[in-house]
Amino acid sequence: MMSLSSDTSREESVNGSVVKIVMLGQAGCGKTSIVMRYIEDTFTPNTCTTIGAAFFLKTALINNKPINIRLWDTSGQERFQSLIPLYYRYAAAALLVFDPSDTLSLSKLKYWQNELENNCEQLPLIVIVANKIDLDFSIEQKSILLKVQNYAKQSQIPFFQTSAKTGESIQNLFRSVLEKVVEEQKIKTYQEKTEWDESFVTNKNSTHSNKWCC
Ligand SMILES: Nc1nc2c(ncn2[C@@H]2O[C@H](COP(=O)(O)OP(=O)(O)O)[C@@H](O)[C@H]2O)c(=O)[nH]1
Ligand SMILES: [Mg+2]
Numbered sequence: 001m002m003s004l005s006s007d008t009s010r011e012e013s014v015n016g017s018v019v020k021i022v023m024l025g026q027a028g029c030g031k032t033s034i035v036m037r038y039i040e041d042t043f044t045p046n047t048c049t050t051i052g053a054a055f056f057l058k059t060a061l062i063n064n065k066p067i068n069i070r071l072w073d074t075s076g077q078e079r080f081q082s083l084i085p086l087y088y089r090y091a092a093a094a095l096l097v098f099d100p101s102d103t104l105s106l107s108k109l110k111y112w113q114n115e116l117e118n119n120c121e122q123l124p125l126i127v128i129v130a131n132k133i134d135l136d137f138s139i140e141q142k143s144i145l146l147k148v149q150n151y152a153k154q155s156q157i158p159f160f161q162t163s164a165k166t167g168e169s170i171q172n173l174f175r176s177v178l179e180k181v182v183e184e185q186k187i188k189t190y191q192e193k194t195e196w197d198e199s200f201v202t203n204k205n206s207t208h209s210n211k212w213c214c
Contacts, residue, residue: 017187019178020070022088022124024112025097026105027076030131033164034097035073038174043165050075053087060174062182069178076108085119092186093125093177099132100145109148125180127158129173134163 023031032050036042039056056071072087074080088094096112098105113126130145137145145161152159158176162169181187 017065018068018070019093019181019187020072020091021093021095021174021177022072022074022091023095023097024074024084024088025076025095025129026099026102026108029076029097029099029102029105030164031076031095031097032073034095034129034131034162034170034173035071037164037167037170039071041167043167045165049077052080052083060178062178067178067182067187069174076105084115088116088120088124090122090188091120091124092181092188093127095127095129095173095177097129097131098148100130100137100141100148101132101135103144106144106148122186125158125177125184125186127160127173127177128152130159130161131164133161133168134165 023035025031027049032047032054033043035054035056036044036047039058050073052075054073056069056073058069058071059066060069061067072091074084074087094112094116096109098109100106109128116123116126128148130148149159151157158180160169160173160176162173164170
């Protein structure tokens with residue numbers, strides 16, 4: 001049984017394997033908040049909108065072996081969508097986040113699944129994340145949640161219910177994703193990661209930096 005040690009660090013381990021994880025979903029569903037809860041164990045009620053994408057590093061131990069997580073938090077805003085293939089390219093896992101209280105975020109789930117299926121040479125592990133479960137959902141919102149849960153089950157897509165606000169299931173989400181990624185051998189060695197970096201270098205002359213943040 002694999003276990004993720006709580007001994008994590010924001011420094012990359014030279015000996016470690018590399019896992020690229022991308023956060024996808026409608027603006028406002030809580031992607032940045034999930035990342036901040038995971039990386040820093042903090043929650044900000046009034047976040048600012050992610051511009052383009054933000055990049056985070058974290059090293060976790062699985063079976064006492066360091067795994068360098070390269071976490072890309074994308075913006076759900078329409079105007080940045082054409083850039084998103086850069087962020088899911090070579091990803092080992094894609095977390096499709098939605099907010100059950102926002103119907104628009106629900107419609108984006110299918111969009112992102114199709115996008116990944118149509119454009120990835122090697123399909124990342126797709127995971128659906130229902131965030132903001134601390135909210136008092138209406139009957140209709142609960143039924144949406146149930147429908148997505150059933151859809152995920154039928155499609156054999158791992159499904160998690162999280163709250164970045166309370167921290168519920170955030171560690172569990174990333175631990176499970178890492179375990180599955182290792183199990184499915186989607187990890188890369190440190191050396192192989194240069195392949196990903198090159199995909200960003202080719203865009204270095206664009207007007208945008210590859211490390212936008214709000
Ligand atoms: N109640 C609640 N609010 C959340 C949660 N996660 C994020 N939010 C709030 O939802 C808003 C949008 O969050 P943000 O992380 O910026 O969403 P993003 O656009 O997907 O990155 C912010 O006001 C957050 O404080 C959650 O789990 N519960
Ligand atoms: Mg954001």
